[in-house]
Amino acid sequence: MASNAITAPPARKKVAMHDGFLKHAGYRWLKISSALMLICIVSYIFIDVSPRHNGGSWYGYTLGTIGALLILWLTMLGVRKRAMTPGQWSLKAWTSAHIYLGLSLIVIGTLHTGFQLGWNIHTAAYIFMMIVIISGIVGIYFYATIPKALSDNRDEMTETEMLENLRSLDRQLHEAAQPLSAEHATLVLQSLEQDPFGGGFFQRISGRYPDCATRQAQADLRRERAYQPKMGGDDPLDKVDALLEKKEATLARVRRHLKLKAMLQVWLFIHVPMTFALIASLTAHIISVFFYW
Amino acid sequence: MTFIVRQIATTADGREIIRSNPFPADEIGIGRSTTNAIHLPDLAVNPDHATIRKRDDGQIIVESSSGQNFTLDGKHRISVTINPSAGAELGFGGHVIIVSEEGDDIVLTVKRVEALSDSAEIRSESTLYTLKGLLPGKRLSAWGFIALVLAAFLVWPIYTWATWRGVEERPDQFYADTMWSSGPLSSAHHALEKDCQACHVDAFVTVTDNTCLTCHEEDAHDHAAKPRLLTARGGPEGLEVIGATFAAAFNKPPGRCVECHSEHEGSGAMEPTAQKFCADCHDGMDRRLTDTKLENASDFGISHPQFRPAVLVTPGGKNPPRKRVSLDQKPTENNGLKFPHDVHLSKTGGVAQMGRRLSTTYGFGDSLVCKDCHTADPKGVRFEPVDMKEDCSMCHSLAFDEIGGTVRTLRHGEPAMVQADLRAYYRSTRPTRPINLGGMKRRRPGTDNEARVASDYARAVQFRPSRANMAISQVFSRGGACYDCHGVTPPTARGRVDYGIMPVTQTDRYMHNGWFSHEAHNDEKCTSCHNAPASKSAEDLLLPGIKTCRECHGGEFQKASDVPSTCAMCHDYHADDGAPWLIREEQKDKQQKPDKKIARR
Numbered sequence: 001m002a003s004n005a006i007t008a009p010p011a012r013k014k015v016a017m018h019d020g021f022l023k024h025a026g027y028r029w030l031k032i033s034s035a036l037m038l039i040c041i042v043s044y045i046f047i048d049v050s051p052r053h054n055g056g057s058w059y060g061y062t063l064g065t066i067g068a069l070l071i072l073w074l075t076m077l078g079v080r081k082r083a084m085t086p087g088q089w090s091l092k093a094w095t096s097a098h099i100y101l102g103l104s105l106i107v108i109g110t111l112h113t114g115f116q117l118g119w120n121i122h123t124a125a126y127i128f129m130m131i132v133i134i135s136g137i138v139g140i141y142f143y144a145t146i147p148k149a150l151s152d153n154r155d156e157m158t159e160t161e162m163l164e165n166l167r168s169l170d171r172q173l174h175e176a177a178q179p180l181s182a183e184h185a186t187l188v189l190q191s192l193e194q195d196p197f198g199g200g201f202f203q204r205i206s207g208r209y210p211d212c213a214t215r216q217a218q219a220d221l222r223r224e225r226a227y228q229p230k231m232g233g234d235d236p237l238d239k240v241d242a243l244l245e246k247k248e249a250t251l252a253r254v255r256r257h258l259k260l261k262a263m264l265q266v267w268l269f270i271h272v273p274m275t276f277a278l279i280a281s282l283t284a285h286i287i288s289v290f291f292y293w
Numbered sequence: 294m295t296f297i298v299r300q301i302a303t304t305a306d307g308r309e310i311i312r313s314n315p316f317p318a319d320e321i322g323i324g325r326s327t328t329n330a331i332h333l334p335d336l337a338v339n340p341d342h343a344t345i346r347k348r349d350d351g352q353i354i355v356e357s358s359s360g361q362n363f364t365l366d367g368k369h370r371i372s373v374t375i376n377p378s379a380g381a382e383l384g385f386g387g388h389v390i391i392v393s394e395e396g397d398d399i400v401l402t403v404k405r406v407e408a409l410s411d412s413a414e415i416r417s418e419s420t421l422y423t424l425k426g427l428l429p430g431k432r433l434s435a436w437g438f439i440a441l442v443l444a445a446f447l448v449w450p451i452y453t454w455a456t457w458r459g460v461e462e463r464p465d466q467f468y469a470d471t472m473w474s475s476g477p478l479s480s481a482h483h484a485l486e487k488d489c490q491a492c493h494v495d496a497f498v499t500v501t502d503n504t505c506l507t508c509h510e511e512d513a514h515d516h517a518a519k520p521r522l523l524t525a526r527g528g529p530e531g532l533e534v535i536g537a538t539f540a541a542a543f544n545k546p547p548g549r550c551v552e553c554h555s556e557h558e559g560s561g562a563m564e565p566t567a568q569k570f571c572a573d574c575h576d577g578m579d580r581r582l583t584d585t586k587l588e589n590a591s592d593f594g595i596s597h598p599q600f601r602p603a604v605l606v607t608p609g610g611k612n613p614p615r616k617r618v619s620l621d622q623k624p625t626e627n628n629g630l631k632f633p634h635d636v637h638l639s640k641t642g643g644v645a646q647m648g649r650r651l652s653t654t655y656g657f658g659d660s661l662v663c664k665d666c667h668t669a670d671p672k673g674v675r676f677e678p679v680d681m682k683e684d685c686s687m688c689h690s691l692a693f694d695e696i697g698g699t700v701r702t703l704r705h706g707e708p709a710m711v712q713a714d715l716r717a718y719y720r721s722t723r724p725t726r727p728i729n730l731g732g733m734k735r736r737r738p739g740t741d742n743e744a745r746v747a748s749d750y751a752r753a754v755q756f757r758p759s760r761a762n763m764a765i766s767q768v769f770s771r772g773g774a775c776y777d778c779h780g781v782t783p784p785t786a787r788g789r790v791d792y793g794i795m796p797v798t799q800t801d802r803y804m805h806n807g808w809f810s811h812e813a814h815n816d817e818k819c820t821s822c823h824n825a826p827a828s829k830s831a832e833d834l835l836l837p838g839i840k841t842c843r844e845c846h847g848g849e850f851q852k853a854s855d856v857p858s859t860c861a862m863c864h865d866y867h868a869d870d871g872a873p874w875l876i877r878e879e880q881k882d883k884q885q886k887p888d889k890k891i892a893r894r
Binding site for chain 2: 047048054057118124128163171173177178181182188189193196197200204265273276277279280287288290291292
């Protein structure tokens with residue numbers, strides 16, 4: 001009876017609504033990776049390899065094998081990410097492991113070299129590995145910081161809405177510009193004909209479009225009208241000017257969105273091809289070592 | 294003849310709406326302005342862009358009225374004449390006007406062909422916001438890198454290997470397989486830097502001993518027979534199994550030259566053999582190589598057997614028998630000489646006194662010191678054998694006669710000659726003539742005395758030659774010049790004096806498998822190691838034991854000791870009579886950088 005009365009409340013289970021790939025499972029993979037790095041460093045210091053540490057000692061082979069297998073496994077994220085599944089081996093868990101085990105490669109790879117670097121294929125493989133890791137770190141940084149900026153900038157607009165917004169403004173501009181003279185119409189036309197998603201990679205990533213026709217059109221129109229007396233009534237140029245200003249604001253939002261999205265993607269354009277360069281040079285490294293050995 | 298203008302508009306769902314308007318005029322206008330018969334709501338079009346005029350012959354003239362041109366079948370024109378029956382396509386901004394003839398009427402079909410604005414064009418939204426098209430595709434560049442890297446770092450070097458096989462020396466140029474080099478070669482092999490094929494002969498076959506022996510015919514003799522070496526080393530232990538597994542899997546047999554002589558470890562001299570390499574076998578070797586005569590050793594400071602010098606069994610001959618005896622057994626050695634070091638090095642007594650007396654001639658000090666008798670060899674490593682004439686005769690004179698100021702000495706090392714010389718001396722000389730024989734000097738009165746002296750003298754003269762035997766006996770017997778230092782063999786029969794000298798062997802090196810240079814220990818006194826002042830007999834082996842060495846020399850890792858010493862400081866794997874490789878390299882360094890040496894001191 002008494003025991004019934006004093007039943008302890010069930011221990012509250014901490015369930016986070018959402019934790020990112022970095023914090024996944026209470027930093028489980030950070031802990032595993034740190035332990036791995038620590039083991040490597042301590043064993044490197046205490047294991048006496050004769051004549052000195054290098055990739056060709058038994059210890060070097062061990063680190064090299066672990067590192068090579070790790071690289072192949074890390075590459076498999078590219079395959080794995082195409083199938084999102086929940087649970088212990090969810091994509092998030094996999095990504096978390098990818099990041100932290102990838103970082104541990106810095107230690108494993110560097111100790112495998114025994115700090116013997118030079119102008120050769122072996123160091124080339126090491127450099128490729130470091131490029132992949134560093135681009136990955138940049139990627140982590142972007143993934144940790146950009147989504148919020150992206151969300152703030154979108155202001156609850158979808159990408160489709162942004163595009164439709166531009167189209168609508170263009171239609172209105174076209175309509176409003178009909179009564180304009182040929183010269184003025186040309187200015188508006190330039191704005192209409194310029195690809196809002198155009199520009200090269202550097203314009204995209206920097207968000208700077210010095211040859212923006214919309215801004216140019218607005219500036220030219222304003223400069224021209226600055227000393228002209230107000231016509232009053234229904235000057236079509238007033239409407240065009242207001243529309244150009246609206247379009248410029250929308251373009252600014254779109255371009256910032258494009259810039260942030262570009263940053264989210266650009267590191268992968270290094271990370272992924274360099275991974276394959278790494279795997280190729282790793283193959284050459286391993287084969288060459290046993291070829292001339 | 295009427296102009297019929299057909300405007301085709303497209304609805305949002307793609308349906309076309311056609312509106313026809315007839316214009317029974319000879320001339321109609323084209324422009325953005327609504328006053329024109331052909332009104333084009335197109336910003337690229339001038340408000341009054343052009344006019345179309347009928348000609349009497351049925352052709353029409355299209356002429357720009359604004360100065361802005363238009364296109365005819367894609368070509369820019371300012372004014373054209375068209376035969377409507379042949380048809381034509383006129384372009385104004387984003388619109389086209391198709392000219393045709395229907396009966397007598399000229400039909401102008403107007404249609405917008407370009408989107409109103411760029412953004413209005415149909416786009417794939419899935420890629421619109423991505424970097425697609427702005428950067429080379431990931432897949433493409435991934436394959437590109439794979440191809441590039443494999444071609445440059447794998448295919449090219451393999452091709453180079455295949456084309457230069459068996460060539461002794463490659464001409465001076467770049468070779469792709471040098472990209473595989475994991476580091477510069479040691480200075481001795483620097484010339485081979487471009488000749489990978491010189492050592493790496495077969496693919497996936499490790500560098501073999503034969504390759505090394507192509508050049509190192511003489512200086513790379515075996516340390517021990519290979520089966521014994523491998524037995525002594527034992528199998529891989531613990532985690533070394535990993536390395537051994539790799540080696541076995543990739544055709545790398547154990548016990549090859551390159552196992553110790555690891556190359557590509559950086560330019561400069563090849564690293565001296567690490568202590569670990571010695572200890573791999575010699576540490577606990579008796580457990581593996583059960584029949585070995587060698588004791589275990591792994592570190593000079595911690596585990597190294599007592600020295601076992603090769604002690605003379607009997608002196609004499611070219612290669613006198615020797616036996617290795619541990620210094621712990623306090624061995625003595627008969628080298629055929631008698632020499633009490635203590636007497637000679639004493640600061641008091643006859644020897645010191647004699648030294649002082651001869652100091653002006655021979656540069657002795659207050660008493661004799663080691664260097665007065667012992668001379669270092671030219672390299673300062675060991676000592677020249679003590680030479681009677683050079684090192685002893687200053688005091689131990691063999692003089693026996695003087696003729697006209699020239700001192701005659703007994704021939705050292707030739708006992709027969711000594712005997713002959715003494716006999717000749719007694720044969721050719723007379724006893725000292727008594728002063729009272731003949732003349733008037735100090736005679737005693739009476740003739741008896743004179744006669745007695747004369748007869749004595751005559752007898753002395755007569756027996757003078759036979760005195761030689763006595764003198765010879767004396768020289769070779771206790772108290773005689775030979776006997777002082779040498780063992781003497783007695784005469785072959787009673788009454789004879791054919792004494793002999795026991796053979797003498799002076800040992801210049803006791804430890805042939807270890808290196809010791811006296812020159813390197815110049816800062817020490819002789820007596821720090823050799824307790825000569827207390828030695829009463831030449832039989833004392835004055836070699837210091839390992840304990841003495843360990844006062845300064847610790848093992849490789851005993852950094853606190855004055856001189857942390859690896860095995861390689863005294864021993865060589867491919868030992869010859871000279872200094873170990875490590876010492877030779879040090880000496881080379883000193884010759885190259887004498888300043889540094891001075892600075893270090």
